[in-house]
Structure formats: structure tokens, C-alpha cells
Amino acid sequence: MICVAHFARCGRGLDLYHMGRLLRLELPSNPEILSVVRSTMTRLTEEMGFPAEDSRAVTRAVDEALANVIRHAYSGRSGQTIELMCRRIRIRTCGTKRAALEIVLIDHGIAADRKALCGRPLDDVRPGGLGMHFIQGGVDVMQYRSLGRRNRLRLVKYLPDTEAKPPVAKGE
Amino acid sequence: MVQISTRRLDKTTILDISGDIDLAHSSEVRRVVLVEFREKKTPKVLLNLLEVNYIDSSGVASLVEGLKASRDVGSRMILFGLSPIAHEVLQLSRLLTIFEIYDTEEKALAA
Numbered sequence: 001m002i003c004v005a006h007f008a009r010c011g012r013g014l015d016l017y018h019m020g021r022l023l024r025l026e027l028p029s030n031p032e033i034l035s036v037v038r039s040t041m042t043r044l045t046e047e048m049g050f051p052a053e054d055s056r057a058v059t060r061a062v063d064e065a066l067a068n069v070i071r072h073a074y075s076g077r078s079g080q081t082i083e084l085m086c087r088r089i090r091i092r093t094c095g096t097k098r099a100a101l102e103i104v105l106i107d108h109g110i111a112a113d114r115k116a117l118c119g120r121p122l123d124d125v126r127p128g129g130l131g132m133h134f135i136q137g138g139v140d141v142m143q144y145r146s147l148g149r150r151n152r153l154r155l156v157k158y159l160p161d162t163e164a165k166p167p168v169a170k171g172e
Numbered sequence: 173m174v175q176i177s178t179r180r181l182d183k184t185t186i187l188d189i190s191g192d193i194d195l196a197h198s199s200e201v202r203r204v205v206l207v208e209f210r211e212k213k214t215p216k217v218l219l220n221l222l223e224v225n226y227i228d229s230s231g232v233a234s235l236v237e238g239l240k241a242s243r244d245v246g247s248r249m250i251l252f253g254l255s256p257i258a259h260e261v262l263q264l265s266r267l268l269t270i271f272e273i274y275d276t277e278e279k280a281l282a283a
Contacts, residue, residue, distance in 0.1 A: 031196035035173075038226065056257065064229055067195040130229035130265055137264060 022048075022086045022101075029070045029080040029107075037084065038063050044086060048101060049159060058101065058157050061138030064131040065105055065153055072116075073109025073151060082107050091156060099159040100140070104152060111146035173197070176204050184216040184281065190223030193231030202234035205249070209241040217242065218280045222253030227261045239271060248272065252280040 023044060027033050041062050045055040066082060074080045083106040090097045117132060136142055141156035174191035185208055193201050208214045219235075227235075235251070242249040252274040254262070262268050274280040 031194070034194055034196060034228075035192055035226075056260065060228070060261075063194070067228060067230065070195065130232055134229055134261075134264065 020087050020089070022088055023084070024086075025084040027066070027082045027084060028078060029074040029082055029109075030078045031067070031070055034063055034066060037066060045101065045157075048088070050101075050157070051160065054157065054160075057138035058103075058155075059138075061135045061155055061157075062103055062105075064134045064138075065155065068112070068131055068135075069105065069107045069109065069151075072112065073107045075110065080107070080109065089156070091158070093158070098161070101157045101159065103139075103155040103157075105155075106153075107151050108149045109151065111151055112144060117144055174200060176201065178204075181281070183214070184218060185212075185214045186218045186220055186277070188220045188223070192226040192228075193224055193234065194226060194228040195230050198228070198230040198234045201231065202237055205234065205238035206241050209238070209245050209247055209249075213245055214247060216248045216250065218250045218252060218277065220253050220277065221251055221255065221258055224255060224258055227258050229265075232261060232265050232267065235271070236267070250274065250280045250283060252277055 023040070025037070025040070027037065038059050041059040042055055045058050046052075050058065062084070066084070069082050070076065083104075085104045085106075087102045087104075089100050089102045091100045091102075092098075135155070139155040139157045141154070143154040145152045145154075174189065174193060174197035177188045179186040179188065187204060187208075189201060191197065205217065205219070208217045217238075219238075239249050250272045253276070254273060259268075262271065262273075272283065274283060
């Protein structure tokens with residue numbers, strides 16, 4: 001099982017207020033890795049200052065997105081590669097710039113069916129089809145692009161407006 | 173990792189499930205639940221979710237499939253001990269009213 005992680009570091013350690021790139025994981029398309037990614041995403045979002053409910057929502061969205069790649073893009077084949085990247089970004093929305101977490105997933109499997117990306121109505125009680133609902137409900141922006149054998153899913157979750165200001169160092 | 177142990181009380185089976193019901197393990201939960209209804213025709217099956225930390229969409233699908241199987245054979249499937257996270261997932265799926273859910277094993281047994 002391959003799991004390569006690169007944490008962005010500056011100064012004395014992780015500084016999640018200022019950093020751009022936060023995390024890059026190269027994951028195998030193995031369902032057993034999902035619990036590891038969930039733990040990582042929960043910790044990352046908590047450290048970034050997301051409220052607990054948002055942290056769970058983002059973690060759920062990433063978990064479901066990865067599960068979709070494993071099940072559909074790679075048809076359940078293990079040992080294929082999935083890249084997961086997280087960045088802290090500033091994004092313009094409604095005329096103001098907001099801090100946000102950007103998550104990008106890249107795979108090289110079968111492209112997703114555009115219709116399947118819309119999910120299904122929840123009033124229709126039946127097994128399956130909930131994953132897209134959890135992804136879309138957990139983030140503020142979802143973009144999917146497929147070019148050749150490279151599929152890219154971009155998820156963005158805004159940080160709360162009331163985020164804490166960065167600590168001012170002594171002497172400043 | 174998920175662990176499932178079975179207890180039998182008269183005509184009721186209690187499945188004690190612990191761990192995560194996710195893509196890696198939901199098929200095992202589904203298999204055990206469906207055996208209770210389709211093969212053993214158990215009249216009442218209780219799923220103890222006290223030790224379940226996480227349920228993903230495949231886990232929810234397994235529960236829905238179990239519920240449909242129970243109805244097909246005229247049995248009952250009851251959930252109890254939902255963690256806040258499991259409760260949240262069923263709420264997001266708008267399935268809280270579809271399942272029979274109780275806080276405790278005593279209440280589920282008495283139902």
C-alpha cells in the first residue's frame with residue numbers, strides 16, 4: 001500500500017493560516033485507505049478552523065469522492081493511483097475575497113458520466129446514489145473535468161467569515 | 173475494520189456492529205443482514221450501532237437493502253444506539269423516518 005504525504009511547513013511548524021499548499025497524498029485505489037484519509041481530513045479541517053459540522057461535511061465529501069473513484073473510475077481495481085491535494089486559497093465570492101480550503105482529486109480511470117454527477121432525488125428511497133448528494137452537500141463548489149485519461153475533481157469549502165486573525169508575533 | 177457479532181434472544185437476533193460501515197466493509201454488513209432475513213427468516217433483527225464510528229453512502233445503501241429485505245419477508249429491522257455521526261448521515265439522506273430507530277436495546281427489544 002502506497003501512501004505518500006507531503007505536509008507544507010513553514011517556520012516552527014505547520015502554519016495553517018498562511019499556507020498555500022497544505023497536503024499532497026498519493027493514494028492507492030484500495031477501500032482500506034479511506035479510513036486513513038478520513039482521519040487526515042478531519043484533523044486538517046479542524047486545524048484550519050472549520051466548525052465541527054463543516055469538518056465532518058468536508059471529510060464526508062472527500063471520502064465519498066474517493067469511493068466513487070475506486071468504484072467507478074477504476075471499477076474496483078486496487079493498486080491504481082489517486083492524487084489528493086489540499087490548498088488554502090482565497091477566492092472571490094459575492095464581491096469579497098474569502099479564505100477557503102481547495103481539495104483536488106486526480107485519477108486516471110474511466111471518466112464520470114455527467115448525468116451521474118447530479119445525484120438523484122432523495123425522495124426516491126432506494127439503495128445507492130447517495131454519494132453525490134453527500135459530496136455536493138458537503139462543499140460550496142464542485143467542479144469536474146475530464147481530459148484524456150485524466151479526471152480532475154475540485155472541491156472548495158469556504159472558511160467561516162469569523163475566522164480568527166493570525167497571531168501577531170512579538171515585536172511587530 | 174468492522175466487527176459483527178450475533179446474539180439470539182427467542183425470535184430476535186441482535187447484531188452488534190463495531191467499526192466503520194464504509195466502502196471497505198459495508199458489503200460484509202449487507203451480507204450478514206440479508207442472511208438473517210432471506211435465509212433464516214428471522215422475525216425481528218436489531219442492529220446495535222453503538223460502536224459504529226462512521227457510515228458512508230454504501231453503508232446507508234446496505235441498511236436500506238436490509239430494510240427492503242425485511243419487508244419482503246414480513247420481518248422487522250430495527251436500529252438502536254446511533255452515534256451522532258450515524259444519525260447525521262441518515263438525516264442527510266432523509267431516511268430517519270424510514271427506519272425504526274430507538275435509543276437503547278431495551279426499547280428496541282420492547283418495540
